[in-house]
Amino acid sequence: MTSQSPPQLTFRAVLLAIILAMILAAANAYLGLFAGLTIATAIPAAVVSMGVLRLLGGGTILENNIVQTGASAGSSIAAGVIFTLPALIILGYWQDFRYSWVMAIAGLGGLLGVLFSVPLRRSMIVEDPLPFPEGKAAAEVLKAGENPGPGLKILGLSAVVGAVVKFAAESGLRLIPDNAVSGGFFGKYLAYMGTNLSPALLGVGYIVGLNVGIVVVSGSIFSYNIAIPLYHMFFLDSDPALAAQLAGQTAVDAANILRAEKIRYMGVGAMLIGGVWTLFSLRNSLLSGVKSGIAAARKGTGAIVAETERDLPMKWMLIALVLFTLPLLGLYQTIVGQWGVSIPMTVIMIVAGFLFVSVSAYLAGLVGSSNNPVSGITIATILFASVVLVLLLGRDSPIGAVAAIMIGAVVCCAAAVGGDNLQDLKAGYIVGATPWKQQLMLGIGAFSCALVMAPVLNLLSAAYGIGPPTAEHPNSLAAPQATLMASVAKGMFGGELPWDMIGAGAVVGALVIAFDGWLKSRGSKFRVPVLAAAIGIYLPLELMVPIFLGGLLAHIVERAHKLKADDEEAKDRIHRPGTLFSAGLITGEALTGILIAIPIVVSGKGDVLALPTAWHFSQWIGLIVLAFVAWLLYRSATKSELAATESGKSA
Template sequence: MPQITVKAVVLGVLLSAILAGANAYLGLKVGMTVSASIPAAVISMALLRMFKHSNILENNIVQTAASAGESLAAGVIFTLPALILLRYWADFPFLDTMAIAMFGGVLGVLFTIPLRRALIIEKKLKFPEGVATGEVLKAGTEGGKGIMQIAWAGLAAALYKLGQTGLKLFSGSVSGSVTTGRSVFGMGTELSVALLGVGYIVGLNIAVLVFAGGLISWLFGIPLYMAFANPGEVAEVVGNMEGYNAALEIWSQKIRYMGVGAMVVGGVWALVSLAKPLKDGIASSWEAVKQAKSEDGPEVLRTEKDMPINYVLWGIVALAIPIFIIFTQVIDTSHLPVSRGLYWTTMGIGVLFSLVAGFLFASVAGYMAGLVGSSNNPISGVTIATILATSLILLVLLGSQLDFSVDSNRAQAAAAAAIVVGAMVACAAAIAGDNMQDLKAGQLVGATPYKQQIMQIVGVVSAAVVIAPILSLLFNAYGLGGVLPREGMSTEEMLSAPQATLMQSVAEGVFAQNLEWNMIWIGAVIAVAIIILDKVLEAKGTEFRTPVLAVAVGIYLPLELTVPIFIGGMIAWGAAKVVAKRAKKNSEDPDEAKVEAERKGLLFSSGLITGEALIGIILAIPFAIQESTDALRMVPQSFAPYADWLGAAAAVFFCIWLYKVAVKK
């Protein structure tokens, strides 16, 4: 059956661009992204049915390209907005942003080609989104009901988001706090249906761990810090703020650095866990090269043909040249005034570190995607580890010629250099995890691996072209992480960009020598304890596990973002229990019933995420034109108390609707 056809390429390019924009908005808002393979597969099925001739392998090719856009957006928005937060960029320059995204993404595709056999065939990892996508593609050959679930959920989520962010009829969040002595216990929740969908997709285990990370920060970290820290230091942080706002400021400036420590330890632990699969993957790749050169070697099946490894190696070497050029373009000599020899040495080390760290962390991302899925891919952890290591290397290299403690502009440029290296690695790691999921889906439906790898590159290029104008539009409409492009803008709708804010703080803190090392070490100790607990649970053979990176994500996310994720996970768990009990009562297969319920919930949740994210992109246009997030407001500020109740009631309605969809027979 034909795979790479004209209509498949056109649809793949368009969906890659659209989903890149949707995930860019979601990631900047909440600091998390989710796999778009399933909605891409369903949408492609619906569109390809309009043609007289289409097949399941074309569907797979379309979703392969489309999901690349979503993953590339994750790598970009977790890092490059940090250059805005550093005030190094005033906006997102098109060529620079596109080049970093494109070269990093293509590296991610190339890095994971040697790992396909080791991780998918020999290691037999789960690859949950890949399996789900494969099942959706197979189900699509029998009927397209799934597109209706995504369509209705997407429409409802879009209208709800329009009422929240545009018309101001619904509140976007509710929060409160209790003060005991010097300590504040804050609690709140985002009224976001996209986060509800995220929680359903990741399931109860991960949702509980993310929420537990939030509790570590907000139930223990913030109150303990306020109770035992020097009162003058606490007053310097919180200023005149009280209650929930004071707790939020303590978390922002102090406690979230525990998440940095936890993420670094988690990234290192993932590398250690990957040592054997990485070795096996490289050995398998070289064996394939020898067989290809030998005329007497066994013929390789179509479904086992990867892009030739010699092309992969030459491609990686060739990419080093444009990567070097873009590094010198973004970090020029006017920003980094050192001797010519040291400047070129620094740029060369940056390129080398991008390639080496990119390969190692792309391997980590591919392996972790197989364990917990693309939605929980540890992009943040590996990027933080990259930026921290790069910053320390640059501090040693440049410290002899630059006094960072005196000239903040030089520290800013050095921090920006670390961010650019981190962005390259983040894009490679994000695409690597997505690539492995798509290859798993392709294995289930009989696709040709090298054709999928070609379409991954097509999807990367498509998304890279549109990502800069989308980021610029979002920045000018909402503002990012405390930076507002114009005076008088409201901070209520500002996109928090939590990962980018964290990257900026880590890089800047190293050169300013004011990084919160005590908090980082506390987070590292917490991570070690979680790893030990996970090994104990593994030895006991329990189903519930504690992957450290999921907890670390919760530590540095605001608690109000983790609450709807937890609720979504609870709905998934409750629906599975009800469906299994009903199947057992009716003498049906409980496992088969749970899979069917999970599929319906996944499709509906994907619709919630897609609808809210897309309307956020659309609303950015009038907001940017009017230079105000109140451009579409229908009610006065005094309506806020009623908006809280309406928003909470609507959120409860969506929870019930999601549950009903999942358990419906």
């Protein structure tokens, strides 16, 4: 006789998960459009769940696990959408985000991600387990849930801090600038340095850690302090049009123009070679993982399976796969109007979706969802789809780039959700949850997020602008990943791409791969993931500097606690208060950015909240504010009640 498991899929848990998923999806949409990065939301969702359910009479660990599973879809769906669909605005195909289309692409893509990832659970979690660092951390938070009060206190305080700083910045009161930058000409050498003043980016850096922080900022330093000066000194004379564009510009403006027109495409080349290398290096592990997962599912048919081993039934998964695919086939047919093209598009979407969900799940198992290079996966999808569509439609097709983006959008949503699903299932495996209930909850959470994405994106687009700066929106949300996707797709269909820069970036990416292989052969704990380096090359330096500083803070916290370098379990416990503080900074700033957008859209004025110019402070005050936030983060991570509790446990 088996004992009855504690309640999991309760009405209150499902409702709370849906609410949190929608809020966190909106926050991550803003963060992704702003910085090109999203962060995993399972841990802050788990803390909020424990606090709310405690107020409602107490919740079981499995109820809290269900809440964090559903809520974690917020980051996944947001990443899948904002990395791809703004490209349709940038390409001029859409004037705004169409509700039904966004809902179909995000919702059905997310559900496909859940289905495709189910066969991978047994291989990657049970038989040949991968680390899944964020899944383990979420499980630790759930197990320590007897006293969520200190964690909620940290989360609330930091959310207020992030909100206040965002409200004081350029889109709000304009008391402090968004960036502190400086540059100058030394002969023909163009020097540039700067940092964004966003607390959210500081929090992102704390979460991803020092290793990733060093890699991304090194990529940006290479871009701004090596590649841009070299191009300015030796190649500008051979490009009269660009030279005329730079004439009379300040050093800061000249550096940004050179990055936008030329150097960022080196990041594209590095991403392309990195995506191909990632697929090649994981080929054996992925193939064996898929095979063993399917074999295990077949073997389990008709057998008595423990509650903690029950996945969604394979039969119902196949039926759902057909039901979810048919609407996407209809959507593709609406775009191209040719069954001979829309059917191959659907086949590409299914094959690439399953393959890249496997890649995403594997990478989430190694480095966590926050470090999962979904953008590289999407670029590979768009390139592959573009090659096939060029053969079917011709290189001059006006709809080819749009069709490639549509395929990439579904695959991106599926890959993001698939990696997140395995991360959640790892946490559930540790705490004794039922897999099929988690898989169902993640599907519900993913579709719930899809319902709010279009309104949020339309609000942000109207208030701030999305894509390259314009006269109307000089400080637009850069949407760096979507801009990249648009450039790649357009370049494959009659557009122009600086292939020399892309080729140079591919060479740089190959050198990074070789260097990382050398580090691996020496057993070094410090690694140089090529996709992280490529993101650093592609994105502005000022976005990467606070991420590096946040990672440095995380390292200093470890040193303050005198942790051993290989004690990963102790790191998870020690970093919990800092992780919660960081998550609060991100959530508070992002939600405030969305709220500020409302009066901007209603009034039609970007400076509707701005105080008189006499009240505006210099960038030095902004740096002091950022330093104060960094001190608060460090103090929270080392001196808080929660940190003291966890230190005692680790001792």
